[in-house]
Structure formats: C-alpha cells, structure tokens
Amino acid sequence: MSTxxxxxxxAATTPVDPRVAEVMARHLTLEGTFANPASRSHMSGWLAEQxxxxxxxxxxxxxxxxxxxxxxxxxxxxxxxxxxxxxMRAHRxxxxxxxxxxxxxxxxxxxxxxxxQEGFEVTYLAPCANGTVSPETLREAMRPETILVxxxxxxxxxxxxxxxxxxxxxxxxxxxxxxxxxxxxxxxIELDMSRMxxxxxxxxxxxxxxxxGIGALYVRRGTRIEALIHGGGHERGMRSGTLPxxxxxxxxxxxxLAHEEQASDNAHLEMLGQRFRDGLSRxxxxxxxxxxxxxxxxxxxxxxxxxxxxxxxxxxxxxxxSTGSACxxxxxxxxxxxxxxxxxxxxxxxxxxxSFGRFSRIEEIDQALESLSNxxxxxxxxxxx
Ligand SMILES: *Cc1c(COP(=O)(O)O)cnc(C)c1O
Numbered sequence: 001m002s003t004x005x006x007x008x009x010x011a012a013t014t015p016v017d018p019r020v021a022e023v024m025a026r027h028l029t030l031e032g033t034f035a036n037p038a039s040r041s042h043m044s045g046w047l048a049e050q051x052x053x054x055x056x057x058x059x060x061x062x063x064x065x066x067x068x069x070x071x072x073x074x075x076x077x078x079x080x081x082x083x084x085x086x087x088m089r090a091h092r093x094x095x096x097x098x099x100x101x102x103x104x105x106x107x108x109x110x111x112x113x114x115x116x117q118e119g120f121e122v123t124y125l126a127p128c129a130n131g132t133v134s135p136e137t138l139r140e141a142m143r144p145e146t147i148l149v150x151x152x153x154x155x156x157x158x159x160x161x162x163x164x165x166x167x168x169x170x171x172x173x174x175x176x177x178x179x180x181x182x183x184x185x186x187x188x189i190e191l192d193m194s195r196m197x198x199x200x201x202x203x204x205x206x207x208x209x210x211x212x213g214i215g216a217l218y219v220r221r222g223t224r225i226e227a228l229i230h231g232g233g234h235e236r237g238m239r240s241g242t243l244p245x246x247x248x249x250x251x252x253x254x255x256x257l258a259h260e261e262q263a264s265d266n267a268h269l270e271m272l273g274q275r276f277r278d279g280l281s282r283x284x285x286x287x288x289x290x291x292x293x294x295x296x297x298x299x300x301x302x303x304x305x306x307x308x309x310x311x312x313x314x315x316x317x318x319x320x321x322s323t324g325s326a327c328x329x330x331x332x333x334x335x336x337x338x339x340x341x342x343x344x345x346x347x348x349x350x351x352x353x354x355s356f357g358r359f360s361r362i363e364e365i366d367q368a369l370e371s372l373s374n375x376x377x378x379x380x381x382x383x384x385x
Pocket of ligand 1 (some may be wrong): 010074075077078105107151152154155156180182183184203204205206207213214215335
C-alpha cells in the first residue's frame, strides 16, 4: 500500500476546499445550473448568468473592486498575458517601454519577452536580497516613454511581499499604469482596489482553495486593453469564450471564504510558520532565504549547507515539496528567482521551498521537521564517509 506524501507545496497549488467542491457540483448536470450563461432566450441561461454575476461580486468584494472591473480568464497566466500584451498593444502610440523585475513569474517574464519580439522595450529590475523591489530602483528606471510597470504582490518562491502602495504611486506619478500579479496574495494580504494605486491585478482560483483553470484580471474602470482572444465578445470584448459556470461558482465561493476567513487563516499560518522556523533554527547548517522584508507566513524557502536540493528532495520522498530549479538534459539550473536576489549558484541549488495552507496541521510541521532532520543526517554522513 502506498501512502500519499505529506503535502507542503501549497504555493504550487492548493487543494479545493470541500465547501467549494460542493458548490461547483451544483452547476454541472441536467438538474443543476449547467446552461450557457450567454443564452438569453430561456430561464436556464438567465439562472446561469446569475451564478456568474454572483461569482463576479464575490471576487470583486475580496479586492474592493466593482464587479464590472472583473474579467474572467483561464487563470493568472492568461491574466498576466492579457494585462501586459493587451495593455502595451493598446497604448503603443504613447510609448513602448515596460518595467518589470527579474524574479516575476514566468507568465509575466515570457509575456515581456514576447513583447520584446514585437519591438517593445523591457527593463528587468534587480530586486533586493530580501526578495522585494525597492521603490528607489523603480523610480530610477522610469522614463518618459514608460507606459506600464508590472510587479508581483507576493513572490511565489520566496513569499516576499512588495510595497505595492509605494511602487504604484511612483508609476502613477510618471503617468504609467501599474499591473500586479496577485496570484499568491489573495486571501493572504490586503488588496483594496478602492484605495490602492493599482490599475490591473491578476488572480488565480487554485492558489486560494478554488479549482484550477479559472482566474480573473481586475481592470480598473477606464483602463483600455486589447483582447488577445477573439470570439463572441464576452467580458465586454476583453476576453471571448463561453464562461465556465461551475469554475466561476467555485472561484467565487473560494474568494468569499478567503474574505470571511482571512484573519483566522492567517493566524493559523503564522502559528505553523513560527513552528517551522523554530524547528529549522535547531537544525545545523540551515538558513532561510530572502529574510529581512515583509513576508507571508506560509512560504518558507530554506537552504541546507552541503547538500543539493534535488538530492534532498529525493531523500524526502514522504514530503511533497519543490525547488524552483529547472532540470535540463545535461545539468540542473538553479532557480532564477534565487540567483535573481543575488544568491550564489551553490547556495541556490541547496535550497527548497516549503509552503503550507489552510489544511496543514501542526503535527505535519513536526513530522516534516523530523523527516528533514533524518534526511540531512543521512545525506551528510554519506558525503563525509
Ligand atoms: C501560480 C501563479 C501564476 C499562474 O497562475 P495559473 O492560474 O496557474 O495560470 C502566476 N503568477 C504567480 C505568482 C503564481 O504563483
């Protein structure tokens, strides 16, 4: 009999909350609200449209936005593409310069690279060692032709939190729009579009106990973007395609729970995070990456002297954890996020990301620490033998 590993990879994806799964199941079958929400000629279509609009309100409520500012997408990847490419193309006559950072998610970095192919210019800011972009660095990079700044709220490998207020204010002072990838931030930190200087915000359901395959882009009223996906003109022309009623109901329910339970979720995560940090500090030759700035409690990136992360993950077979490194056929490349904050290659390769969430228990943190302690001892003994 095989048992599933202990799940400590919540930053990669979260399990769907059972309360969300239950709502989703009501929108699939003949007895449920399965109809096409764009069907205007019958009651079934109207009911499905109501489900979509309820979801839209639940998502907008979490971020202090108006429901009409929410554009459904397939996830944060598509939202990032739509924000960067859709905005730069729509405003190319005003300027061709985009600013982002070198440790953004690939959805942003690869969109920026695609824009460079189209003739746009991109500046990739170097973050501080604590994983945040300093407002001063952004200010120095702003140019008259800068029309968009894209920086993430919470880094998915480090858990570091950017000062969105300060960064967005600088973008606005220079007449540039500000896009924020908030995939890891929803339900963790305050996101209030009614008072924050943010023009576009990418969201994903599956990082917040909703289903994979659904997300949204918040687009502040009056912000013009070009569609990337053309079709029936859904979502006020910004994103065509039949809306997935069950996915939207799931994301809405997940974000509504995130709203109600943000305080208790975060208190639980703080407690687990502290326990894990205390445990790590008792293990020899261990350090925590990107310390010193604001941080979410549930993502801890730690390094282990004298071992390589991939080897340690192999030895930790009972734990579902990850490194940010990419395996090529010939070699292993360290995480671009860790090298991006200035870590030497060998320290980056000795690092692992641990992330936990709503369903993690204190016994699991203790068990993870115990497994780590055993794995480190056996790896280091083997090496010194
Ligand atoms: C997971 C993640 C994404 C991608 O979101 P999907 O919904 O899986 O497309 C983008 N940005 C960040 C920071 C993420 O953590």
